[in-house]
Amino acid sequence: MAEEEPKPAKKVKKTAVPEKPSEPRGPLPKPPEIRAAKKAELVAWSDRYDLSTEGKVDDLRKRLLAYVAKEEAKAVREAEKVEPAEEKEKPAKEEPLRKKPKKPKEEEEAEEKVHEARAKPKLDDRLKHLLALRSAKNAARPKFRRQEWFRYRMFGDGWRKPQGGQSKLRRHFGYRWNLPSIGYRGPREVRGLHPSGFQEILVHNERQLAGLDATKQAVRIAHGVGTRKREIIEKACDDKGLRILNRMVTE
Secondary structure, rough: OOOOOOOOOOOOOOOOOOOOOOOOOOOOHHHHHHHHOOOHHHHHHHHOOOOOOOOOHHHHHHHHHHHHHHHHHHHHHHHHHHHHHHHHHHHOOOOOOOOOOOOOOHHHHHHHHHOOOOOOOOOHHHHHHHHHHHHHOOOOOOOOOOOOOOOOOHOOOOOOOEEEEEOOOOOOOOOOEEEEEEOOOOOOOHHHEOOOEEEEEOOOOOHHHHOOOOOOOEEEEEOOOOOHHHHHHHHHHHHHHHOOOOOOOOO
């Protein structure tokens, strides 16, 4: 008998096995929680997110922090993709029913006015140099405080001359701070001048403006002057070209 040839095996059709739905993994832990967690919690999180559980605590933390950062970046990218599509669906902005009222011509002209620079005194080069020197000395001058200002709150920051017989500050010991002395003063010729270089003249009424030189002197109105008189003084100063150092603010 001839041997029977083996029949070819029937091809079995492969059917796609449905994938199991992924279990909800819960919210991602925050970086501060990961840094404060112990090893048991880190291992549990690593198992939940299919990460390696080998290594020390620092290795587990590094893996979890990198995974969390990657997932957050992925969520941000997906959100950016969705936003443009939502913007296209938005209807065009409706025009406002009420139009803004136009400003009167007087206000427009007031806005278009060019800012006028403040008046400056006429100074020679020597006075300008002395003013600059005084400004530099003022910036470099230390703040003088009374002895033991840091110990008693009632002393404050004001200066008082030390009077104690054993006072190390009075006796100018090297480890104590400096006392006010003549070397800290500015040049004599510019003492009392305004930083701009004007000589300040205190004014209480309009009559005191007579005889003032607009190129060297400026007006400071006394604080006790009322609004009505102040307006009169300011108008008179504008007519004479005098600069006011404390002009009234009106808005």
